[in-house]
Amino acid sequence: MKVDTGIGHQLEEIPQVVRNAEAAGYDGVRTAETSHDPFFPLLLAAEHSKELEICTSIAVAFARSPMILANIGHDLNAYSRGRFTLGLGSQIKPHITKRFSMPWGAPAKQMRELVLAMRAIWANWYQGESLEFVGQYYRHTLMTPAFTPENAQYGAPRVVLAAVGPVMTEVAGEVADGMIIHPFSTVPYIQSVTLPAIQAGLAKAGRKREDFEISYSSFVVTGRDEAEFEASRKAARERVAFYGSTPAYKGVLDSIGAGELQAELNALSKQGRWQEMGTRITDDLLKEFAVVGEPKDIAPEMLRRYGDFTDRTSASFPVSDAGERSKIIQALRAG
Numbered sequence: 001m002k003v004d005t006g007i008g009h010q011l012e013e014i015p016q017v018v019r020n021a022e023a024a025g026y027d028g029v030r031t032a033e034t035s036h037d038p039f040f041p042l043l044l045a046a047e048h049s050k051e052l053e054i055c056t057s058i059a060v061a062f063a064r065s066p067m068i069l070a071n072i073g074h075d076l077n078a079y080s081r082g083r084f085t086l087g088l089g090s091q092i093k094p095h096i097t098k099r100f101s102m103p104w105g106a107p108a109k110q111m112r113e114l115v116l117a118m119r120a121i122w123a124n125w126y127q128g129e130s131l132e133f134v135g136q137y138y139r140h141t142l143m144t145p146a147f148t149p150e151n152a153q154y155g156a157p158r159v160v161l162a163a164v165g166p167v168m169t170e171v172a173g174e175v176a177d178g179m180i181i182h183p184f185s186t187v188p189y190i191q192s193v194t195l196p197a198i199q200a201g202l203a204k205a206g207r208k209r210e211d212f213e214i215s216y217s218s219f220v221v222t223g224r225d226e227a228e229f230e231a232s233r234k235a236a237r238e239r240v241a242f243y244g245s246t247p248a249y250k251g252v253l254d255s256i257g258a259g260e261l262q263a264e265l266n267a268l269s270k271q272g273r274w275q276e277m278g279t280r281i282t283d284d285l286l287k288e289f290a291v292v293g294e295p296k297d298i299a300p301e302m303l304r305r306y307g308d309f310t311d312r313t314s315a316s317f318p319v320s321d322a323g324e325r326s327k328i329i330q331a332l333r334a335g
Contacts, residue, residue, distance in 0.1 A: 173201020
């Protein structure tokens with residue numbers, strides 16, 4: 001199992017954070033699109049590391065056109081000498097239409113078309129194929145030598161999609177190089193919904209499971225003392241509650257018989273009672289989403305629960321001691 005870590009968005013701190021991550025034994029570093037751009041930190045990560053893989057986990061796909069993403073993907077992959085993976089997610093309709101002021105379609109169908117459009121652009125740049133992509137959402141039919149990247153040695157980056165529902169998950173299996181399983185998942189949901197949908201997508205594209213990388217990062221609750229442990233548990237509860245308030249994720253709660261909680265969490269979110277939402281996540285419910293235990297128990301439990309389907313993971317491993325984190329990383333890589 002490969003192990004990644006997030007590096008945040010404080011640009012002045014990225015060089016040292018990345019050097020520390022490489023020294024600690026991580027396989028890759030990731031950024032998420034939250035309050036800052038997800039791509040700028042990865043440029044610095046590529047500059048200040050030698051072998052670390054770099055990935056967006058995730059960038060919002062529908063906030064950008066396929067051409068914009070194709071250019072960014074090319075530049076980061078070329079500069080990092082083939083170490084970049086473009087991780088994309090759809091976000092939800094209110095964010096796309098109200099925050100990014102972009103159109104919203106049928107998300108799975110649009111995502112499939114966006115990935116295929118990027119691949120058509122890259123095929124033009126790297127294989128010299130004619131650019132004639134005409135779809136329902138995107139149309140790319142013009143490319144001149146002046147706008148074709150010249151540094152094509154490393155080709156296209158890998159593309160992975162984040163998904164929760166079965167339709168988007170099947171799209172990932174069909175057109176992407178891998179998938180990021182949402183942290184708000186349970187083993188019953190993954191086994192009954194996620195993995196069958198991936199397999200259906202792979203079958204549609206005539207590919208095998210070994211051609212596809214699955215990344216899953218559960219919540220981790222641990223600590224070297226009671227204060228660390230409680231802070232970790234509180235943060236995980238609040239995050240689970242935040243995701244659980246999303247109507248589209250109700251099926252995940254249904255998988256463990258807690259579907260009725262979704263409406264309650266959603267109502268609290270609309271009232272802005274964010275911290276109170278976390279109190280609705282009991283210890284038993286938290287254990288469905290998180291690995292909970294002492295630092296020495298984290299890696300064995302992650303491997304037991306997720307090792308048969310997870311190719312790589314990413315977690316902050318909330319312990320203050322660097323040596324403890326390193327032990328967890330090495331145990332996961334060895335497992």
